[in-house]
Amino acid sequence: xxxxxxxxxxxxxxxxxxxxxxxxxxxxxxxxxxxxxxxxxxxxxxxxxxxxxxxxxxxxxxxxxxxxxxxxxxxxxxxxxxxxxxxxxxxxxxxxxxxxxxxxxxxxxxxxxxxxxxxxxxxxxxxxxxxxxxxxxxxxxxxxxxxxxxxxxxxxxxxxxxxxxxxxxxxxxxxxxxxxxxxxxxxxxxxxxxxxxxxxxxxxxxxxxxxxxxxxxxxxxxxxxxxxxxxxxxxxxxxxxxxxxxxxxxxxxxxxxxxxxxxxxxxxxxxxxxxxxxxxxxxxxxxxxxxxxxxxxxxxxxxxxxxxxxxxxxxxxxxxxxxxxxxxxxxxxxxxxxxxxxxxxxxxxxxxxxxxxxxxxxxxxxxxxxxxxxxxxxxxxxxxxxxxxxxxxxxxxxxxxxxxxxxxxxxxxxxxxxxxxxxxxxxxxxxxxxxxxxxxxxxxxxxxxxxxxxxxxxxxxxxxxxxxxxxxxxxxxxxxxxxxxxxxxxxxxxxxxxxxxxxxxxxxxxxxxxx
Amino acid sequence: xxxxxxxxxxxxxxxxxxxxxxxxxxxxxxxxxxxxxxxxxxxxxxxxxxxxxxxxxxxxxxxxxxxxxxxxxxxxxxxxxxxxxxxxxxxxxxxxxxxxxxxxxxxxxxxxxxxxxxxxxxxxxxxxxxxxxxxxxxxxxxxxxxxxxxxxxxxxxxxxxxxxxxxxxxxxxxxxxxxxxxxxxxxxxxxxxxxxxxxxxxxxxxxxxxxxxxxxxxxxxxxxxxxxxxxxxxxxxxxxxxxxxxxxxxxxxxxxxxxxxxxxxxxxxxxxxxxxxxxxxxxxxxxxxxxxxxxxxxxxxxxxxxxxxxxxxxxxxxxxxxxxxxxxxxxxxxxxxxxxxxxxxxxxxxxxxxxxxxxxxxxxxxxxxxxxxxxxxxxxxxxxxxxxxxxxxxxxx
Numbered sequence: 001x002x003x004x005x006x007x008x009x010x011x012x013x014x015x016x017x018x019x020x021x022x023x024x025x026x027x028x029x030x031x032x033x034x035x036x037x038x039x040x041x042x043x044x045x046x047x048x049x050x051x052x053x054x055x056x057x058x059x060x061x062x063x064x065x066x067x068x069x070x071x072x073x074x075x076x077x078x079x080x081x082x083x084x085x086x087x088x089x090x091x092x093x094x095x096x097x098x099x100x101x102x103x104x105x106x107x108x109x110x111x112x113x114x115x116x117x118x119x120x121x122x123x124x125x126x127x128x129x130x131x132x133x134x135x136x137x138x139x140x141x142x143x144x145x146x147x148x149x150x151x152x153x154x155x156x157x158x159x160x161x162x163x164x165x166x167x168x169x170x171x172x173x174x175x176x177x178x179x180x181x182x183x184x185x186x187x188x189x190x191x192x193x194x195x196x197x198x199x200x201x202x203x204x205x206x207x208x209x210x211x212x213x214x215x216x217x218x219x220x221x222x223x224x225x226x227x228x229x230x231x232x233x234x235x236x237x238x239x240x241x242x243x244x245x246x247x248x249x250x251x252x253x254x255x256x257x258x259x260x261x262x263x264x265x266x267x268x269x270x271x272x273x274x275x276x277x278x279x280x281x282x283x284x285x286x287x288x289x290x291x292x293x294x295x296x297x298x299x300x301x302x303x304x305x306x307x308x309x310x311x312x313x314x315x316x317x318x319x320x321x322x323x324x325x326x327x328x329x330x331x332x333x334x335x336x337x338x339x340x341x342x343x344x345x346x347x348x349x350x351x352x353x354x355x356x357x358x359x360x361x362x363x364x365x366x367x368x369x370x371x372x373x374x375x376x377x378x379x380x381x382x383x384x385x386x387x388x389x390x391x392x393x394x395x396x397x398x399x400x401x402x403x404x405x406x407x408x409x410x411x412x413x414x415x416x417x418x419x420x421x422x423x424x425x426x427x428x429x430x431x432x433x434x435x436x437x438x439x440x441x442x443x444x445x446x447x448x449x450x451x452x453x454x455x456x457x458x459x460x461x462x463x464x465x466x467x468x469x470x471x472x473x474x475x476x477x478x479x480x481x482x483x484x485x486x487x488x489x490x491x492x493x494x495x496x497x498x499x500x501x502x503x504x505x506x507x508x509x510x511x512x513x514x515x
Numbered sequence: 516x517x518x519x520x521x522x523x524x525x526x527x528x529x530x531x532x533x534x535x536x537x538x539x540x541x542x543x544x545x546x547x548x549x550x551x552x553x554x555x556x557x558x559x560x561x562x563x564x565x566x567x568x569x570x571x572x573x574x575x576x577x578x579x580x581x582x583x584x585x586x587x588x589x590x591x592x593x594x595x596x597x598x599x600x601x602x603x604x605x606x607x608x609x610x611x612x613x614x615x616x617x618x619x620x621x622x623x624x625x626x627x628x629x630x631x632x633x634x635x636x637x638x639x640x641x642x643x644x645x646x647x648x649x650x651x652x653x654x655x656x657x658x659x660x661x662x663x664x665x666x667x668x669x670x671x672x673x674x675x676x677x678x679x680x681x682x683x684x685x686x687x688x689x690x691x692x693x694x695x696x697x698x699x700x701x702x703x704x705x706x707x708x709x710x711x712x713x714x715x716x717x718x719x720x721x722x723x724x725x726x727x728x729x730x731x732x733x734x735x736x737x738x739x740x741x742x743x744x745x746x747x748x749x750x751x752x753x754x755x756x757x758x759x760x761x762x763x764x765x766x767x768x769x770x771x772x773x774x775x776x777x778x779x780x781x782x783x784x785x786x787x788x789x790x791x792x793x794x795x796x797x798x799x800x801x802x803x804x805x806x807x808x809x810x811x812x813x814x815x816x817x818x819x820x821x822x823x824x825x826x827x828x829x830x831x832x833x834x835x836x837x838x839x840x841x842x843x844x845x846x847x848x849x850x851x852x853x854x855x856x857x858x859x860x861x862x863x864x865x866x867x868x869x870x871x872x873x874x875x876x877x878x879x880x881x882x883x884x885x886x887x888x889x890x891x892x893x894x895x896x897x898x899x900x901x902x903x904x905x906x907x908x909x910x911x912x
Contacts, residue, residue: 367796
C-alpha cells in the first residue's frame with residue numbers, strides 16, 4: 001500500500017449552470033490529520049458528498065482512490081462508504097435524543113440473540129469496549145438528550161468508528177462547540193491519530209488547523225489552491241489563499257468614542273425552565289455605554305444567550321432584577337417594550353429564530369418594523385420596499401431581488417438579512433448573538449466592519465461570541481460568564497485568550513491580573 | 516437569479532395545475548352527465564352551492580396559515596344557520612311586532628332580516644372568541660378544541676331544534692342566497708370589474724417598475740387580464756341566460772376581495788403568515804402571537820356566521836343536518852388551492868378555486884345520481900389525495 005490513503009485525481013463535478021469542483025487533485029497521507037479549508041460555497045461539502053457516495057461514481061469526472069482502489073459507489077446507499085471504512089461526522093448531529101448512547105451507536109444493527117430480540121448486554125459491553133478503545137469517556141447508558149453538545153459529538157464520532165473506519169471525515173466539527181469542548185475534541189483526534197486513524201478535518205476556522213492538522217488543502221471556487229504542510233504556512237497566507245485577495249487585517253477597527261451609559265442591568269436572575277434547556281442566571285449586573293462594543297465570552301451554556309434574551313423580553317422563568325435604559329427603568333419580559341426603547345436582538349440561530357425561511361427577503365426584513373410603514377388599515381408598500389432596498393444595498397446582500405425567498409441565500413447573506421431586519425428600527429442598543437457563526441471569511445469581515453461603523457455612530461453593541469479572537473479583535477470590553485454568573489469584565493487592552501479562558505472555566509485570575 | 520424565477524414559475528404552475536384540474540373535472544362530469552352538467556340552470560346552482568363552502572374555506576386559509584386547524588366550522592355554521600332560522604320564525608317575529616306595532620309587514624321583514632344578520636355575526640364572533648381563547652391563551656391544540664367544538668355545536672343544534680326543521684324564513688332573508696341581480700346590472704358590473712382588472716394589472720406593472728423588480732412581458736400580463744375578463748364575460752352571459760348573477764356569488768366575491776386584501780396588505784395578514792412560517796422568529800420579532808391567533812379564530816367564527824346565513828337562506832329553513840361535513844370540504848378546498856398544512860403558505864384565490872373544485876365534485880356526482888355512499892367515499896379520498904400532493908411537492912424540493 002502506498003503512503004497515501006486517499007487521492008483525488010482531477011475530479012470535476014458539474015451541476016446545471018455551476019461547476020462545483022474543477023479538476024481537484026490532492027492526496028491525504030496515511031495516519032495524518034488533513035485539513036481542508038475554504039469559504040462557504042468553495043466546494044467542501046461537494047467533496048464530502050463524493051466521499052460519502054451521495055454523488056455516485058460516474059456523476060463526476062476524474063478518479064478518487066481510497067487505499068489505492070478507485071471508489072465506485074453506486075449511489076444506492078450511503079452505507080457503501082461506511083462498509084469500505086470511510087466514516088463521516090456531519091455538522092448537524094444525527095442522533096436520536098430519546099435513546100441511550102449505546103442504542104444510538106448501534107442503531108439499525110443492534111446485536112440480537114437467537115430469538116431475534118436485542119441482546120442488551122452485548123450491545124452495552126460492545127459499546128464499552130469501543131469507547132475505551134478510542135479513549136472516549138461518555139456515560140454510555142445515558143440518554144443522548146442528557147449529554148452536552150461536546151459529548152454528543154463524541155457519540156457521533158464513536159458511531160462513525162464503530163464500524164472500524166480507517167478514514168474519519170469531520171465536517172465543521174467545532175461549529176457548535178465551546179472552547180473547552182474543542183480542546184477535548186482535539187485530544188480525541190490526537191489519540192485517534194496515534195491509533196492509526198486518518199482524519200480529514202473540514203472547517204473554516206483557521207486557528208484550528210494550526211492547532212490540530214498536519215497538512216492543509218485550501219480550496220476556493222471549486223479548485224485546489226494549494227496543498228501544503230501546516231508548519232510551512234501562516235494564518236495570513238491561508239486567508240489570502242482562501243479569499244483570493246489580500247486582507248489587510250481580519251478585524252477592521254474604526255475609531256469610536258465610548259459615551260455615556262445607555263443601559264444598566266442590575267442583578268438579572270432567572271431560574272431554569274422545566275426542560276432545563278436554559279441556564280439560570282444568578283444576579284448578573286453590567287453597564288453598557290453608547291458607542292461601545294461590549295463582548296460576552298463564555299462556554300456554550302454559560303448563560304450568555306439567556307442574559308441577552310432575558311433583557312430583550314423573551315419568555316423566561318422567574319425573571320428578577322432591573323434594567324435601566326437611558327435613565328428610565330424598563331419593565332421586563334416584553335419584547336415590544338424593549339424594541340420601543342431602541343433595543344434590537346439578532347438571535348443566535350438564524351434559521352430557527354431569525355428568519356421565516358419561505359418568505360421573501362423584504363418580508364423578513366420588515367417583519368418587526370411593519371408599524372413604521374403602516375397606517376390604520378394597510379401597509380404602505382412603497383415605503384416598506386424603499387427602506388428594505390436601502391438596507392439591501394447598504395449591507396450588500398447578494399441576491400437579484402428583494403422578492404427572492406431567503407431560502408435561496410447563502411448563510412452569510414441570510415445572516416445579513418437578519419441583521420438588516422434589526423437595523424431597520426434604527427436601534428440605539430444592538431444585541432448580537434454569535435453574529436458570525438457558520439459564515440465565510442469575507443462575510444465575517446463585512447459584519448465586523450458594520451459593527452464598528454455602528455459603534456462609531458453611537459450605537460451600543462453587545463456581542464456574544466464563542467470565537468475569542470473575534471472578541472479580542474473588535475470589542476472594547478469583554479465580559480466573561482460561567483454557569484450563569486458574571487466572572488469578570490476586561491478592557492480589551494488587558495484581555496488575552498488565556499485570561500478569558502481561565503475566567504470562562506470558572507477560575508479566578510492570579511494576583512496582579514485585574515478582572 | 517435562476518432560483519427566483521423557478522420559485523415564481525412553481526407558484527404559477529400550482530395555479531395553472533389547479534385550474535387545469537378544474538377543467539378536467541368539468542369535462543369529465545359534462546361527459547358523464549350527457550352535458551346536463553353544463554346547462555345554465557346547473558351551473559347557476561353549482562356556483563350558488565359553492566359559496567357556502569367558500570366562506571368557510573376563506574377563513575380556513577388564515578387558520579391553517581397560522582399553523583392551526585378548525586374542525587368545528589361545519590357544526591358552527593349549521594348552528595348559526597339554525598339560530599338565524601329561530602330568530603326569524605320565533606324570537607324576532609314575536610318580539611318586534613310588539614315593540615313596533617305600526618311598522619308595515621314588508622318593512623318588518625327587512626328589519627327582522629337585518630337584525631338576524633347582525634345577531635348571527637355577533638354569535639359567530641363570540642364562538643370564535645371562545646375557541647380562539649382556548650387555542651391562543653390556554654394553549655390547547657386547535658385540533659382538540661375544534662374537534663370538541665364540532666360535537667359541542669352539533670349538540671347545540673339538536674338541543675335548539677329538538678330535531679325539527681325550523682320555518683318560515685323571511686323573503687328578504689331568502690334573497691341573500693336565492694336572489695339574482697337584474698341582467699342589465701350584471702352586465703354593467705362586469706364592465707366595471709373588467710376595467711378595474713386592467714387598471715390593477717397596469718398599475719401593478721408601474722409599481723414593479725418603480726421598485727426595479729423583474730417584469731413579465733407586457734403581452735403576458737395583458738393576456739392574463741384578458742383571460743380573467745373573458746372568464747367574467749362568459750360567466751355573466753351564462754348566468755344571464757338563466758336568471759342573472761346570483762346574490763351569494765357577489766357576496767362571496769366581495770368577501771374574497773376583502774380577505775385577499777387583509778392577507779396581502781395588512782400587518783395582521785403578514786403576521787399570520789409569519790406565525791405559521793416560523794413561530795419563534797415571529798415571537799422574537801416582538802409580535803404578539805396569541806393576540807393574532809385569537810383574531811384569526813374570531814374572523815373564522817364570523818365567516819361561519821356568513822356561511823350559516825347563506826345556508827339557511829338557500830334551503831329556506833333551519834335544518835338539523837345543516838353544515839354536516841362542511842369542515843372536510845373547506846379543508847380540502849384550502850389544500851387543493853395550495854394552502855400548506857405545515858402553515859405559512861396559502862392564498863384566498865386558491866381557496867376559492869378549491870371550493871369550486873369541491874362543489875363541482877359534489878354537484879357532478881349528484882347530477883349523475885351517484886349513491887350517497889360513493890359520494891362520501893370519493894370526497895374523503897379527494898381530501899387525502901390533495902394533502903398527499905402537498906406533501907409530495909414538499910418532498911421533491
